[in-house]
Amino acid sequence: MPRLRTAILISGRGSNMAALLAAARDPAYPAEIALVLSNRAEAAGLARAAEAGVPTAVIESRAHRGDRAGFEAAMQAVLERHGIGLIALAGFMRVLTPGFVERWAGRLVNIHPSLLPAFPGLETHERALAAGVRLHGCTVHLVSAGVDEGPILVQAAVPVLPADTPDSLAARVLAEEHRIYPAALAWLAAGRVRVEAGRVTVADAPAPQAALVNPLPEPAPLPTPSHRIG
Template sequence: MRNNMGSSPKNIVILISGGGSNMAAIAKAAQKQAWQEKLGARVVAVISNKPEAQGLVVAAGLGLATQVVDHKRFESREAFDAALQDVIDGYQPALVVLAGFMRILTPGFVRHYAGRLINIHPSLLPAFTGLNTHQRAIDAGCQVAGATVHQVTAELDHGGILAQAVVPVLPGDTANTLAARVLTQEHLIYPRAIRALLEQAAG
């Protein structure tokens, strides 16, 4: 696996668009497991494309720096991504972590962070790329569903798989009940996958 993290300190920038529950799980794991002391890594900023994102309040409560790059203020995806990239690069990130960041990124942005950009997707990739994953899994009659941590490439939801978690699809499940079951596993595997990448870079 390509890994462009470089030397310490390993700064982690997390991008969010909503409530930030995966971001909080990562930040709390970093604090609880002493990533800075043991791995030279820390979450240095949380950035949202939505000023009203509740995750910004959560991040501030965890003592993290927050910034907003409002996508509505830009005329094109390219212009937004360029502005976002400038803000991210100010933190000299070893990893850029997408945690419920609801924007499709341009190929140039993805190339700029090649080997440093990761995402979590609420399905067992390569199944059910894109949106509405839980309802699609139910409609397809799947007995299991789950989540995947993967590297980000220009092709949506197709990068190298770093970690997966499997949950059962239960009789009577709705998209919401299945999403909640999957989310509990996301909160476990995302910090674990990031720590594994950091340990690999340290080793």
């Protein structure tokens, strides 16, 4: 079966992009990373993608200031030119319009550094510490028109430690992001994801385990995190 041509959208260093690129080097992985697109020409992730042999493109959001429709039309043209069927947002710091989201409904996925619906938006680690939560984590979700909203594919949780700073907490969460995003993208690219009444089911996935903090099994062609929530 041909692999689904996938674009990764970035705005910065591309840490999660690198995790997806690494997973996609396996020929059995169902998504082919066919494009890395950024809204910032200076995004460090572009060089990392080029080094990996992945085509890159830039649509400068600054050149379309006040014209979100024009910006997204330019992105859409590039995506179509590269034959893209699936989009993974990886630190893409632009809010997409409802029209663009609807066009890509079910084929647009994002990772967010919190256990949504808690702490949408920015500065999630600082806010988690300020709120005194005992668990924090990350969420992979299908994108809907709201900011950091949409059906949840998978979540990973980490404990918040008494001595944590935003940086130390962020580092532990990021390690989990790098585990669950490739797994969730694989499920989506392989057509294993179904959404009913806003809830996701994944075909052939085992039942959720009781433990919230538990690493994904390694190796596995389509890894299933045992700390999946919901």
